Amino acid sequence: MPIRKDIFEIKSPKFAQGLTLQLKSLRNARNVRMWLAPSGILSVTKPFYVSKAEALKFVDDNSEWIIGQLASFKRPETLGEWLERNPVYSKSGPMKVWLRPRGSEFFVSDMERAEVVFSYAGEISLRKVFVKFSREYSEKLAFELSHESGLAFSGVSVRNQSSRWGSRSTSGLISLNWRLPLLPYELQKYIVCHELCHAAFMDHSQSFWIFLNRLCPGAKRLDARLSKEGEKIFKLARD
Numbered sequence: 400m401p402i403r404k405d406i407f408e409i410k411s412p413k414f415a416q417g418l419t420l421q422l423k424s425l426r427n428a429r430n431v432r433m434w435l436a437p438s439g440i441l442s443v444t445k446p447f448y449v450s451k452a453e454a455l456k457f458v459d460d461n462s463e464w465i466i467g468q469l470a471s472f473k474r475p476e477t478l479g480e481w482l483e484r485n486p487v488y489s490k491s492g493p494m495k496v497w498l499r500p501r502g503s504e505f506f507v508s509d510m511e512r513a514e515v516v517f518s519y520a521g522e523i524s525l526r527k528v529f530v531k532f533s534r535e536y537s538e539k540l541a542f543e544l545s546h547e548s549g550l551a552f553s554g555v556s557v558r559n560q561s562s563r564w565g566s567r568s569t570s571g572l573i574s575l576n577w578r579l580p581l582l583p584y585e586l587q588k589y590i591v592c593h594e595l596c597h598a599a600f601m602d603h604s605q606s607f608w609i610f611l612n613r614l615c616p617g618a619k620r621l622d623a624r625l626s627k628e629g630e631k632i633f634k635l636a637r638d
Contacts, residue, residue, distance in 0.1 A: 405451070418465070419522055422454055431457045435468045437475055440523065478636050479525050487515060487580040488587065489536075490543075498525070506532045526636050533557050533577040541573060541591050548614055550595040559636075564629065565590045567597040581632045582625070589621040 405422045421442045431454055433443040445454045458465070479498065486493035495514040500521075506528050508515040515532065519525040534557040541555050553571030557579075560566070566574045573594045579587055592614045600607035611618045 475634050477522050479522055488584045490584055504528050530577045533580050536580050537575045544591050550598045565594045567594040578632050586625050589615045
């Protein structure tokens with residue numbers, strides 16, 4: 400179990416675009432180990448007694464391996480790169496995104512002005528801030544749609560699901576993917592309504608789709624659209 404974690408950028412001429420390092424000190428670790436995600440984030444674990452300087456030397460000594468790994472796969476678009484080109488969405492329409500790499504982690508959203516500001520330090524930091532925003536946004540959306548439909552739920556969890564946009568447990572807890580606000584609003588609504596409708600039908604029978612279609616006309620069409628348009632978004636920050 401990690402007892403200390405540091406996240407910082409490595410600036411070295413060996414790495415043309417820089418490298419984000421996530422360094423973890425583990426209580427029971429015996430050796431320094433590292434792996435590189437396609438997103439360009441290098442994760443390094445080390446025993447607690449190994450210093451940060453020694454860990455960085457280990458990274459430097461293995462720079463050729465890192466460069467080879469970077470060249471072996473096509474780096475997916477980062478969340479920061481996506482947000483620089485695309486808005487986030489709300490019921491009122493697209494919201495302008497302002498990125499502020501200032502070091503402190505917070506967000507400020509103004510629905511009336513249709514804009515949101517993210518303050519962060521590095522790609523992992525931005526993801527943490529965006530997840531907080533997504534949790535607040537997704538809970539509000541779920542309560543609004545629950546009130547409109549009369550379908551109840553017990554709570555909302557925002558997670559990093561590997562293959563789903565949403566799910567609902569038998570206890571009524573709705574789990575939503577943190578990438579939800581990156582989708583157009585009509586797809587957000589479809590996902591949440593889909594999970595709300597499981598309050599009446601826990602399966603995907605014909606009766607379920609008829610019921611869902613009352614809340615989201617053209618539900619099957621929206622489902623197909625989600626598979627197509629959501630594919631790129633679903634790949635963001637998969638490491």
